[in-house]
Amino acid sequence: MSSRPTLVRNVSTQRRLSIAEDLNYQRFLSKFQIEKFTYMFDAFFDSENKNGVIEKSDISYFLEKMRVFRDFDNKDSRNLKMQDVVFAFYDCLMETVKHESQAAETNIGFKTWNEALKPHVIDVNQISLNQWLNMWGRLCRGAAGISGFPYWVQLLAHIFFDAIDHDSDGQITYEELQRFYSEMIGIKGDELEKLCKEGYRAMTANNAYTLDREQYLFCFANFLLGRDIYGPGKYIFGVFDNREMSETFKVKYNVNEMDED
Numbered sequence: 001m002s003s004r005p006t007l008v009r010n011v012s013t014q015r016r017l018s019i020a021e022d023l024n025y026q027r028f029l030s031k032f033q034i035e036k037f038t039y040m041f042d043a044f045f046d047s048e049n050k051n052g053v054i055e056k057s058d059i060s061y062f063l064e065k066m067r068v069f070r071d072f073d074n075k076d077s078r079n080l081k082m083q084d085v086v087f088a089f090y091d092c093l094m095e096t097v098k099h100e101s102q103a104a105e106t107n108i109g110f111k112t113w114n115e116a117l118k119p120h121v122i123d124v125n126q127i128s129l130n131q132w133l134n135m136w137g138r139l140c141r142g143a144a145g146i147s148g149f150p151y152w153v154q155l156l157a158h159i160f161f162d163a164i165d166h167d168s169d170g171q172i173t174y175e176e177l178q179r180f181y182s183e184m185i186g187i188k189g190d191e192l193e194k195l196c197k198e199g200y201r202a203m204t205a206n207n208a209y210t211l212d213r214e215q216y217l218f219c220f221a222n223f224l225l226g227r228d229i230y231g232p233g234k235y236i237f238g239v240f241d242n243r244e245m246s247e248t249f250k251v252k253y254n255v256n257e258m259d260e261d
Helices: 015-022 031-045 058-072 077-108 114-115 131-140 151-166 174-184 188-201 213-226 232-236 255-259
Strands: none
Touching: 015 188, 031 058, 031 131, 031 232, 058 077, 058 151, 077 131, 077 151, 131 213, 131 255, 151 174, 151 213, 174 188, 188 232
16 A cells, blocks of 8 residues: 655645735725724734733723723623623634634645644734734725624724713714724824814714714724725824814825825
């Protein structure tokens, strides 16, 4: 009986580079999207010790910051619900990155049968900025609105809406947005009033809409998918390039111009 061949597949260096490029989903993001997702990573999820990765301790730190912002008691049912929702988001986030890591390893291939057949346990308890950006690049590709994202991504929008809606009446007022900008984002002084006024105007389409949950989800989708500085989504956090507040809208005539801002 002939022995089993030891080589599973001979993956050339060029093929490996091609596969690596295919897995580099962040290349589908614009410069402005990368700026937004990097901000969200740094400001909210790598918040406990700023070590460049998201860990469970960062999520606990984020939850405590949100609890204090909402003036919840530790045993308040609303605080317990917020914890459940945030940890559900975290678990799904980790599971998504784990599956992508497994796919990356499988796609590159194994050199020997022994290597291919042995157990490959991928334990993901940290997420780097690079993994975070690749994940968003994959999720945003082909999505056209908030419904185009997995439900656990939609949970993120609900988390922020519920935090800002301080009186839990189902809509965000100008004063509630201003408080979020000030206490959670850190915008102060004259800039706070200026940005809040423009942000609330943009997210309500000149007060044509109430900033309720449905409208906020629409704006959050624009935050995720918007490839340039134009649109209400960037005012979800309000800290990005806001030069359109004092400039005439820039007409773009081709696809290449879309990523310039």
